[in-house]
Amino acid sequence: MMLEGKVLVAQGGGPTSVINQSLVGVVLESRKFPQVTRVYGALNGVSGIINEEFVDLTQETTHNLEKIASTPSSALFSTRDKPDEEYCKKIFEVLKIHGIRYFFYIGGNDSADTVRIVNEQATESGYELRAIHIPKTIDNDLLVNDHCPGYGSAAKFVAQAFMGINLDVSSLPGVYIGVVMGRHAGFLTAASAMAQKFPDDGPHLIYLPERPFIVENFLSDVKDVYEKYGKCIIAVSEGIVDENHVPIITKLSGNVEKDSHGNVQLSGTGALGDLLVKIIKENLNIKRVRSDTFGYLQRSFIGCVSEVDQYEAREVGERAAQFALWNNVDGSVTIHRTGSYSVDYKLTSLDKVARLTKSMPDNFINEKGNHVTEEFRNYLRPLLGPDMPQAHRIRAPKVEKKLNK
Amino acid sequence: MMLEGKVLVAQGGGPTSVINQSLVGVVLESRKFPQVTRVYGALNGVSGIINEEFVDLTQETTHNLEKIASTPSSALFSTRDKPDEEYCKKIFEVLKIHGIRYFFYIGGNDSADTVRIVNEQATESGYELRAIHIPKTIDNDLLVNDHCPGYGSAAKFVAQAFMGINLDVSSLPGVYIGVVMGRHAGFLTAASAMAQKFPDDGPHLIYLPERPFIVENFLSDVKDVYEKYGKCIIAVSEGIVDENHVPIITKLSGNVEKDSHGNVQLSGTGALGDLLVKIIKENLNIKRVRSDTFGYLQRSFIGCVSEVDQYEAREVGERAAQFALWNNVDGSVTIHRTGSYSVDYKLTSLDKVARLTKSMPDNFINEKGNHVTEEFRNYLRPLLGPDMPQAHRIRAPKVEKKLNK
Known part of the structure; x- marks a missing residue:
């Protein structure tokens, strides 16, 4: 059975060059589903949720969304807030009163942890909510992922x-x-x-x-x-x-x-x-x-953007919407290398990505x-990506010295 | 009467993104003239001249030169040496023994001054030499020029x-x-x-x-x-x-x-x-x-390069070769704005560009x-140039608050 309600998307942590691709991936894909009544964006990450700073992205033009997708940094702005359980309860209250049934949070391991806690709270109180974490970080330090968008x-x-x-x-x-x-x-x-x-x-x-x-x-x-x-x-x-x-x-x-x-x-x-x-x-x-x-x-x-990074950031956003809206599941979207070079996306349990970091x-x-x-x-x-510039050097032969032999 | 001999080109001061365009402009244009027997490049600016560190650019492929043109920084390397009269005398000795009749120096106001002194020395000793300064500087502080390549x-x-x-x-x-x-x-x-x-x-x-x-x-x-x-x-x-x-x-x-x-x-x-x-x-x-x-x-x-800057840097190199080889004159190539937006190049007396700097x-x-x-x-x-990126913002309407009215 289709869960009818609103979608909410937010961005957390440090900006990247392609984090808006993921945002736009979520928005455009979500807007196609009949059970989605509205697509909201929260300004300033989780802090915008507790303050109810929402914009209605259902009313944004596709053209402008595409332009935003290719603009670096977080179009919905960000926050360094690391929510604890109390903070998450407030988030949840706001989601509830606005009838939000789908929550997408684009960020690093702290953001994954936020999604994990919100998801737990929802389950405990019997409020049906799909909560999905979408990976991004220039540090490339998320577990499970082969690499991270950004x-x-x-x-x-x-x-x-x-x-x-x-x-x-x-x-x-x-x-x-x-x-x-x-x-x-x-x-x-x-x-x-x-x-x-x-x-x-x-x-x-x-x-x-x-x-x-x-x-x-x-x-x-x-x-x-x-x-x-x-x-x-x-x-x-x-x-x-x-x-x-x-x-x-x-x-x-x-x-x-x-x-x-x-x-x-x-x-x-x-x-x-x-x-x-x-x-x-x-x-x-x-x-x-x-x-x-x-x-x-x-x-x-x-x-300065990698075309491959751009596509993948877009796809994790799209796939997040598909996982939640088609399959009715929660988790963190993860990138897996399947060939040289090809990738596929999976939904991974939030506790496997939240908080932890990967080293080289x-x-x-x-x-x-x-x-x-x-x-x-x-x-x-x-x-x-395919368009890395190249440096070139002169290879002309040396001329014999005449004065300083 | 055509002055037969070799061409020497060198680069001085801080590198820019397009200084190699000027270098390649000089080389490719010079190679077309029958009175040019060889096109040499001096490594490390003027210091490579007194040490006779020359490469024979007549034997460099056009393909590689074009690749070098779009590579930033000085392909012939550079120097911070500011030659005095004594230093210039050494330069001149080397030019003479190698039969160099055309000297092109790509650089800022110090490089223009070097060209001025070399030129004077040549005139005094009756050695026929064409000496041309080609402008470059990211500081944009050369006099006479509307703006500077780089x-x-x-x-x-x-x-x-x-x-x-x-x-x-x-x-x-x-x-x-x-x-x-x-x-x-x-x-x-x-x-x-x-x-x-x-x-x-x-x-x-x-x-x-x-x-x-x-x-x-x-x-x-x-x-x-x-x-x-x-x-x-x-x-x-x-x-x-x-x-x-x-x-x-x-x-x-x-x-x-x-x-x-x-x-x-x-x-x-x-x-x-x-x-x-x-x-x-x-x-x-x-x-x-x-x-x-x-x-x-x-x-x-x-x-990260401006297409306009690229073209102009190429043209000042080409024009320098043309001034010396067609018109048999010395000086500094200068850029003049003739319309909105169009430019033309002139040859300006070296003492009007040498040493001095322009402020905003x-x-x-x-x-x-x-x-x-x-x-x-x-x-x-x-x-x-025409391809400046643009930043875009979300313009979606705000959603009314329900909890924090």
Whole structure:
């Protein structure tokens, strides 16, 4: 029997380049079903639900929705609120009074947990509700999923940035450190490896949160590369930690900001990059040492998107609506790699995705813990889409010297 | 009479996204002329000339040259060397022994000065040489030129970055500071204004090196915007100075690096952004304050280029070869706007372009000195090319509240 009622969709956590594809996937697919009376969007994630900040997306034009789909960041805005049970009860009250029977929440592992709790509350009180979590995160750290929507585009930005850095640092040599997002998982930083085309291309060194960052090893790595190539390009994850899991940023700098969850602030500051530059300058005799912190550009830059990521983000939204409206089931939509390269989507139990995070597996990191493996490259390559730019070099023969023979 | 001999081309200063278009313009055009016996490229700018590091571009394939043209950064590499008269004499010796009769140098105002001196030396010693300067700089600060090749693409990157930042900060509100390159000229920072589409879009404030940066005014500007919109997006030029022309970075921070010319290091560090964040946090009661320093990404990012900039960079290279080889004259190729939008190229006397720099004219900066004018927007718009991405928003009607009436 068809459950008649309204659909509600919301977006949580950090924005990505393709999170609006999932939103539009849910909206356009839901609007086709006769049992759906309205499709609402909640502004500001879950906080917009408890405040009843809804917009009626049934009255949005398909044309504008398509335009929004290709716009990065969360069109319904977002929130960092992590709802507890009390918070979820309020959510549920609002869903009930508005006759919402289908709830879709696009976000990371915290959002999956929100969906899990809301779903439990509904079952307990006998209120029939379909609740589906739709994956997104540039960190690529959701369990069960082969990869997460949002990762491919952010990875493409990071790879393109390092391609450009390779050219820039070849032109004016020195040491360059690019600090990439990723508190616990190194997937995004690792994407920098895709910038390597020619044998001396960087990044020559890649440091991930999955392996301890030892200052002495770092310095000797940099020295070796610089002596070999006369330049050294380094990708560093903002979340690198020492042997005791202490973030390097806390260890090296006295004054750090913490967020409401007690996490050290990693983005929106150039501190880690500047500290690593200082260490190199103080210990190695290298003059030109520079760092950039990719910051918010890597997750919000307009005009750098992976086509594959775009399609998949759209499909997880569509599939979420289909699971709920055709099959009358709850869960988290997950992406599974079925071939090279093909994917399919499943509905996974929420408790298998909620809260937990995935790290880079061992076979993706080299033995020395300062770069990635070929297996990682093979894993990532299809996710970047077909239109990756390429760097090209002059191959003309050298001319014989006449004055300085 | 046709002057028979070799062509030499080199690239100087900071790389741009389209500097290789000019290189390839020179090479392909020069190769058509019967009096050209070889087309050489000097590696590492002028320093490669005195060291005779030449490659024979006559033996490079057209296909690979076309691929290089669309690759950012200097394919022949670059140098920060600023040659004096002694240095130029060495250059000239090398040109002579290799039978080089045509010299093309792609670069900014320092490179124009190099060409000027080499040209003078040649005339004095009676060695017949055509020497042409080809403009490039993301700073857009060359005199005589309406604008400079390289600026349009960097401006496009900055505008696209702020478009994304607008979406990101709308989604998770706060104060955001983006630090943009530009030591003396604010053109690149000003390009951020093109990100404004909707009435509350940022950047709400733009600080340029052309106007003194007064901390009290800055704080009151930020406060006003934040109270009005609940968010504040700021574009700041790395080169902002106080009333006494002291760089803010030097004033606020004790420990700064200086380069070989005594210039304070502005890029490759997040210091200025972090300092401005600190000032806001200490003085205004705003919790979420973030900064990014766009750094090297803005001049080297692969995959963000203005089509107009690309064509013009190619044409200045081609025209340079034509001026030297058809007309047998020296000078600097300059771009002139002839319509809305059309350009033409002239050959300008080197001393009118060498050394000097252009700042943002008064009619491009608003009265309060914290934003740009409509005239600036009209000036910049065509330079970004036809394919600027667009941000889109949901316009669906709000739903009436039921619980929290």
